Amino acid sequence: MKKLSKMLMALTFVGALLAGCGSNNAAPAPQQPAQQPAQQPATPAPEQNNSGSTTTTSGEPITAVGSTALQPLVEQTAKDFMAKNQGVQIQVQGGGSGTGLSQVASGAATIGNSDIFAEEKKGIPANELVDHRVAVVGMAAAVSPKVKVDNLTKQQLIDIFTGKITNWKDVGGDDMKITLVNRPKSSGTRATFSKFALDGKEEAEGITEDSSGTVRKIIAETPGAIGYLALSYFNDSVKALKLDDVEANAENIASNKYPVWAYEHMYTKGEPTGNAKAFLEFILSEEVQKKTITELGFLPITDMKVERDAEGKVTQK
């Protein structure tokens, strides 16, 4: 009996070890299928030539990794897409724009979600990636409703964020100290805001938070705080400032009258194939653009009257 129990124990040990090894081996496995479509982008598989609008497509699962700002939109559309297409698997993960771009460039993810152009990130082989702009997000300077300023000129905004102006009374408000709420230096939101609202001027040091929710909470609670948020994050607790008397709304952004906006990108390595292609087409379809995207606080890419390239050059469509 004793020996038997010993043997059993040994067996469980071995079992546990094997299980450990097993899971280790299994972990990279889901990445394998994701790599395949990315590795052979030049030769489209024959099956999808006749696809059109099939409802039962099966194949490799799609992984979409990256920007947390874009994540809710991709999650929602992935859910809708999977409901329509039985058997398609789409996994959506966050991790940040940098993670998304490097994962898709290395082939670990099918789609890399990013708030910024791949060209803007050092170390990304941008020429290997294909850009799919799926939505536009507007950003605005955000203050607590207690701040009695509704509009700032661009110069005032620059002076505030570079630390030249430190009191609201200098821009027509009450005598209240200005507190800056920043994003980390590597953040895509910071890059966009700094480029289009501050003309690339370097921001002074301030409170730094990564998540939009925390930034909003801090701005709402700290008297005299100013930060910047994507339009989808505004609610009653924070107020969006006009820039040079232009309000940050869909119409002004579409015509580029209000310049602080960015594309939401979904990058693929080479041209997308199969399910990934169908999924990207689904996001660009009128149904998603007109409904889901607007509901989640983004702007439809199809409404844009202008086009902007990675260098920031704007052309009329």
Next chain:
Amino acid sequence: MNHRIEGVGTNRQSLIARKMLTYNKRQFTENMTGRTIAMVCAALLVIVVLSITYFIASKGLSTFFVDGVSISEFLTQVKWDPEGEPALYGVFPFILGSFLVTALAALIAAPLGIGAAIFMTEIFPGFGKKVLKPVIELLVGIPSVVYGYVGLTLLVPFIREQFDVLGFSLLAGGLVLALMILPTITSVATDAIEAVPQDLRNASLALGATRWQTIWNVVLHSSLPGCLTAVVLGMARAFGEALAVQMVIGNTTKLPGSLLDPISTLTSGITLNMGNTIQGTPYNNALWSMALLLLLMSFVFIMILRFLGRKRLVK
């Protein structure tokens, strides 16, 4: 007849011998399996530790050897701007922030924790062991994000209103960390004080010392290495804590002028930027160098702990 008996004897002997032999064989294989399994476990552990160290070191050192940042510049410069032209990698504000917040937390938590430990062992042992100890052990299990969230919701506004400042500050980080490491310090210090032999206390009391003199001069002094171990363990936890701290310190990459100024720590610098930087770029490597610093610091803490442990053995 003799012959028969002999025959039976040899038969029996050989039987026993055979039985022993087979038994030994089974025992041998059993021993071998056990030993192999244990060895594989140990080897796996060693391999994991070594490869993690190697990985972090290779990534972290490439800041200096591939990207050409000088080590002294990295450690002492105060300007952190990896995206700028030229890129500046001064992590001194992060290092200083980590040390300050850890020291502040230890300064607050050590007297409180050791005091609570004395209460639980010397002053009110019954209540202490039955009620306080389990409660404190429960506190160890609270996830750090909860501490951070409580700090963000209660502590930061409180400091803001009391001192008319931002609220996000070195003080807030120190207080949250102190609360977090208090249970660790208390429970380790309790064990250390409990280990002091009763004879020592009796001898001290017999010499005419008061209860307080006994606690201060005898109990605390003989358990000092243990209490220091408790504090260092707490500090090691505080130094490596990322989430709770990040939520309340404001993450300003600037040297703080006072307790009420916002700061950055090595951990918060890493967590805020890791998702947005690209593998292999100097910015990303700089974050790995900060991770390497953290790893080296934890080695230092462990060495201090080992040193203290040896000291206790000598006593």
